[in-house]
Amino acid sequence: SREIHLTAYPKGEPGPGNFELAEVDIPAPKDGEVLVRNAWLSVDPYMRGRMSGIRTYVDPFQIGQAMEGGAVGEVIESNNPKFAKGDWVLSMNGWREAYVSDGKGLQKIDTSLLPPQAYLHIAGLTGMTAYVGIKRIIDLKEGETLWMSAGAGAVGSAGIQFAKAMGAKVVATAGGKEKCDFCLEIGADAVVDYKDTGNLAKAIREAAGGGVDGYFENVGGSHWTAALEVLKPKGRIAACGMIQRYNDASAQPLPDNLTNIVAKSLMIRGFIVTDHMDMIGDFMTDLAQWMMAGKIQTRETVRDGIASMPDAFLGLFRGENFGKMLVKL
Numbered sequence: 001s002r003e004i005h006l007t008a009y010p011k012g013e014p015g016p017g018n019f020e021l022a023e024v025d026i027p028a029p030k031d032g033e034v035l036v037r038n039a040w041l042s043v044d045p046y047m048r049g050r051m052s053g054i055r056t057y058v059d060p061f062q063i064g065q066a067m068e069g070g071a072v073g074e075v076i077e078s079n080n081p082k083f084a085k086g087d088w089v090l091s092m093n094g095w096r097e098a099y100v101s102d103g104k105g106l107q108k109i110d111t112s113l114l115p116p117q118a119y120l121h122i123a124g125l126t127g128m129t130a131y132v133g134i135k136r137i138i139d140l141k142e143g144e145t146l147w148m149s150a151g152a153g154a155v156g157s158a159g160i161q162f163a164k165a166m167g168a169k170v171v172a173t174a175g176g177k178e179k180c181d182f183c184l185e186i187g188a189d190a191v192v193d194y195k196d197t198g199n200l201a202k203a204i205r206e207a208a209g210g211g212v213d214g215y216f217e218n219v220g221g222s223h224w225t226a227a228l229e230v231l232k233p234k235g236r237i238a239a240c241g242m243i244q245r246y247n248d249a250s251a252q253p254l255p256d257n258l259t260n261i262v263a264k265s266l267m268i269r270g271f272i273v274t275d276h277m278d279m280i281g282d283f284m285t286d287l288a289q290w291m292m293a294g295k296i297q298t299r300e301t302v303r304d305g306i307a308s309m310p311d312a313f314l315g316l317f318r319g320e321n322f323g324k325m326l327v328k329l
């Protein structure tokens, strides 16, 4: 069986040389254990933080060991009464083809209504992230305007559709015409190609027909500066991620318009989705309803085979994904 190891903590932008495909023996499952063959693996921007060798809100990856991440797979052999052969399970044992587990941290998933990989995006933490950010952090109200950044990505495309289903107006940003068309296709009222605009704040203002009430921060840098310009008084920012900064090798200067936070009484709140799991019941109820009403489309960008994991991951920073970036084994 094969798995991906990190060979060194990258400084700045990681490259293929930071990863190694390793061959390992998977032992037979002992009493109380299960053998799982992964079918779908997730790559996510937050994994960059785990490659830095320091503890942020999660521990760093260990050099020379299998990396970790979301995965869904099938139980092939079970000596654990809680799991049967043929069960599908969600785990954090990604970046590998197969594993043996005592069952801790494995969650059985229902594949009768949704394909298994949906639990790695719309019906999993990706969907939850968009939901928590919009509903709890921004507390978006019907009729208000939301700016969703990285709108064609996994969290962004979920968020556009959730905000629309909640009765809000949505302006999205994304890189390139095709991605902008995709944002409109899934319901954004207006879209701005941030790669094709000289003045992002002005373009957002025009697209929104004025200011915005909420900003869903996935990008940071240029977007964060523009957000402080276009938010209305009492506007709210959900600080979810800042991918534009993840590969920085040194600190960047702060935007020079921070006084807008005071002048406009802005609310800025960061969040980590796993601290808000009390919302999972509400999320599942709303999602099921929206899906049944035909309000939710999902798109996946799929790479093949374990060896493509590093490139799939690096592709997130090159904007190569529409919707969720996944690797199929």
Ligand code: NDP
Residues within 6 Å of the ligand: 044, 045, 046, 125, 126, 129, 150, 151, 152, 153, 154, 155, 156, 173, 174, 175, 176, 179, 217, 218, 219, 239, 240, 241, 242, 243, 244, 245, 271, 272, 273, 274, 316, 317, 318, 319, 320, 321, 322, 323, 324, 325
């Ligand atoms: P995406 O599917 O959105 O993929 C990343 C996208 O980011 C790319 O497709 C690209 O889109 C955009 N991007 C990459 N580099 C840049 C750049 N330099 N400037 C502007 N845009 C860039 O990933 P996710 O949906 O999984 O994650 C979105 C954000 O949410 C990330 O910041 C992530 O860290 C964060 N997150 C936070 C969580 C939390 O608990 N707080 C949980 C999950 C995700 P484009 O081509 O349009 O530029």
